[in-house]
Amino acid sequence: MGLLSLGTPLEWHESSQYSEHVRKNGIEQLLYVFRAANARKEDPLLWGDEVEYMICVIDDARRNAVLAIDDDEVLLELNTEDKGMCDAHNASFHPEYGRFMIEATPAEPYRGFVNQYVEENMAQRRALAEGKLRERGADLLSLAVFPRMGCPGFTDVPQVWSSHNAASRSLYLPDQVINRHARFPTLTANIRTRRGEKVCINVPMYQDEKTPKGDDTVVERDWFTPEDQEAVLASKPGHIYMDGMGFGMGSSCLQLTFQAPNVDKARYLYDSLVNFAPVLLAATAASPAFKGWLADQDVRWDVISASVDDRTPYERSEEPLLPKYNNGHGYTSKAHPQRIPKSRYSAVDLYLGGNPFFDRKYNDTNVPLNESALEKLQTNHLFPMDYDLARHFSHLFIRDPLVVFQERVDQDNQNSTDHFENIQSTNWQTLRFKPPTQAAIPGNNSTPGWRVEFRPMEIHVTDFENAAYSNFLFLIVECLLKFSNEINAYLPMSQVWQNMQTAHRRDAVVLEKFHWKKSFTNEATGEYSFAEIFQNSGFGIFPQFIDRILKHKNIVASSWTDLQNSSDAGQKRLYYYLKLVFDRATGVLPTTANFLREYITHHPSYQKDSRLSSEINYDLLKMMSRITHLDDSKGELSKFLGKEIADFLANRI
Ligand code: ADP
Ligand code: MG
Ligand code: MG
Ligand code: MG
Ligand code: MG
Ligand code: MG
Structure with a gap:
């Protein structure tokens, strides 16, 4: 997301009057994009990451660590008076949902394999923001x-x-945690209003000896009727209860965007990455605690999914919590509401097809469509789209736009993509197929082409780890694009959805099995442990993708492990990137989630009650801050990343 344009975001009852207008014109804008950019070819493999940080105040005198919500001027300054300095370091800073959040990307995308430059650029971004925050007594952590x-x-x-939180009406999150730009509180309020209830998030609580039967912070309040009565009904025994968009959109992830040479390869890349999403979600697990409780899951994904779930009770096929109020059904302007099985933030729904390995039978889940959009996309004079691609977009277009800006209701569909992007950018799936704009005609390389965004991975505290996962995925992407005539990565979508659930389980990396290809040259699938998925010679990621592309690039003779003895500093560093991913995925090293849970349960003041006191939280964040800065003075870095990687990072080898 770039800097936000000014304007007047409409509240739900006004905004929803334009829902059909936005969908209709959004479809037309998309058709103009396809007409302009469909013939684009041979675009280079440009790519980039997005890292999200949290601004914290770690108060040593009080031994307390909190989220800082009044330092958001820093983001403004980075985009104005410090802009020259940021450009000079190829760093770009963006707003995020939380007032305590900053997102940073390279200002110019990377071109092909740039290896350690990713980490260097991440380090420069961190230094720029951290330097400014330190002056104000705040810290930056990528938690x-x-x-x-x-x-x-x-x-x-x-x-x-001191003020009531009219936007979220959460019992726990004041509205001051939300970005000051009017789009964000409006988004929060519109989701709640459309749904007809507060959002509702129940995460299984980690069960320890003295864990209470349920979340004892569930209370009634009397600021808002009926929302303040919902918690008792909505919360589930044995679960952590959360009730605000900020619990999800206030968490941080690592996203990567890749440009494909042309539209067909972009579709192939998207489809081929579909099942990497749950696997890399589990492999990067870093979220063992929410709202002061240890969770019996390791990742944030379904928390975000529920935190922006704007579906009405009818659409969810559920009874309203308080039928006497909230209209009994939420508020959609749709004349014929549909049943919708999943939140608009969820795993990919449909393969895009368009290549010889694809078969429609792989799209085997219940995915509702916008039938009139489906029809229009296939039958029009601008760009008649094939059925499979039309089906993807027509699914995205079952959603209402969440925020319409008054000044942007009327647009020029030949030159704007605002209405299309309104729907597209609030369909938050594990992957995003990013079309260009109408300016992206063949030969106009000053504007991006067809891109695929990989969105499931959790963020890590060190630049080293984030660069490791970025480079790992880059190599997989490069391999897929290079051998797109040979690699068949399809498996039934229903199996991918199951993998998504499996990925949430505690220590899934070592305890669970995932659906995976038994062979990447035919249809066969099986259920395998991570050890097999990452290292099996016939279908494992390291032999089949990493070694294959490294050999093709003449970087290694047989295996990525050859890199260890390379005399080239960059190649040696690549060895440690890959080793981190490999060791975590095969259980040699803990995931961040496992490491944090162990830290909490072994803390001297932990009461075996699944509670994370402010004292434990302070010590935990102190430790994560030391690890962020590769400080191994207490041996924590060695424990977290293993001695060999820690020694390498601390220049001891
Ligand atoms: P969004 O929030 O919509 O996903 P961002 O602008 O925050 O988008 O991040 C997009 C990422 O894509 C950045 O890392 C950026 O460097 C990268 N990028 C920019 N142009 C291209 C391109 N032509 N191809 C691939 N990636 C690109
Ligand atoms: Mg972004
Ligand atoms: Mg974004
Ligand atoms: Mg302050
Ligand atoms: Mg972001
Ligand atoms: Mg993104």
């Missing part, structure tokens, strides 16, 4: 989840509840 978000006193503003 997936702030473990005590929503607990009493979790921010640095003492009077944070």
Whole structure:
């Protein structure tokens, strides 16, 4: 997301009057894009990452660590008075949902394999933001989840509840955690209003000796009727209960966007990465605690999914919590509402097809479509789309636009993609197929072409880890594009959805099996452990993708492990990137989630009750801050990344 344009975001009852207008014109804009850019070819493999950070205040005098919600000026400054400095370091900073969040990307995308430059660029971004925050007494951490978000006193503003939180109406999150730009509180309020209830998130609680029967922070309040009565009905025994968009959209991830040479290869790349998404979600697990409780799951994904779930009770096929209020059904402007099995933030729904390995039978799940969009996309004078691609977009277009800006209701469909992007960018799936704009005619290389975004991975605290996962995925992408005539990565979508659930389980990496290809040259699939998925010679990621592309590039003779003895500093570093991914995926090293859970349960003040006190939280964040800065003075880095990697990073080998 770039800098936000100014304008007046409409509240739901006004905004929803334009829903059909936005969909209709959005489809037309998309058709103009295809007409302009369909024949584009041979675009280079440009790519880039997005890293999300949290601004924290770690107060050593009080031994307390909180989220900082009044330092967002820093983001403004980075985009204005510091812009020249940022450009000079190829760094770009973006707003995010949380007022305590900053997103950073390279200003110019990487071109092909750039290896350690990814980490160098990430380090420069971190240094730029961190330098400014330090002057203000704040810290920057790339944490997936702030473990005590929503607990009493979790921010640095003492009077944070002096105003009522009309946007989210959460019992736990004041509206001051939301980005100040009017789009974000409006988005929050519109999701809640459309749904007809507050969003509802129940995460299984980690069960320890003295864990209570349920979340004892569930209370009634009397600020908002009926929302303040929902918690008791919505919360489930044995679960952590959360009720605000910020619990999900206030968590952080690592996203990667890749440009494909042409539209067909972009579709192939998208389809081929579909099942890498749940596997790499589990492999990067870093979220063992929410709202001051240890969770019995390791990742943030379904928390975000529920945190922006705008479906009405009818669409969800559920009874409303309080039928006497909330209209009984939420508020959609649709004349004929559909049943919708999944949140608009969820795993990919449909393969895009368009290559010889694809078969429609792989799209074997229940995915509702916008039938009139489906028809229009296939039958029009601008660009008649094939059925499979039309089906993908017509699924995205079952959703209402969440926020319409008054000033942008009327647009020129030949030159704007605003209405299309309104629907597209609020369909938050594990992958995003990113079309270009109408300016992307063949030969106009000043504007991006067809891209695929990989979105499931959790963020890590060190630049080293984030660069490792980025380079790992880059090599997989390069391999897929290079051998696109040979690699058949399809498996039934229903199996991918199952993998997505499996990926949430505690220690899935070592305890669970995932659906995976038995062979990448035919249809066969099986259920395998991570050890097999990563290292089996016939279908494992390292032999089949990493070794294959490294050999093709003449970087190694037989295996990635050859890199260890390379005299080239970059290649040696690549060895440690790959080793980190490999060792975590095969259980040699803990995932971040496992490491944090172990830390919490072994903390001297832990009461075996699944609670994360502010004292534990402080010690935990202190430790993560040391690890962020590769400080191994207490041996934590060695424990976290293994001695060999820690020694390498601390220049001991
Ligand atoms: P969004 O939030 O919509 O996903 P961002 O602009 O935050 O988009 O991030 C997009 C990423 O894509 C950045 O890392 C950027 O460097 C990268 N990028 C920019 N142009 C291209 C391109 N032509 N091809 C691939 N990646 C690109
Ligand atoms: Mg972004
Ligand atoms: Mg974004
Ligand atoms: Mg401050
Ligand atoms: Mg982001
Ligand atoms: Mg993104």
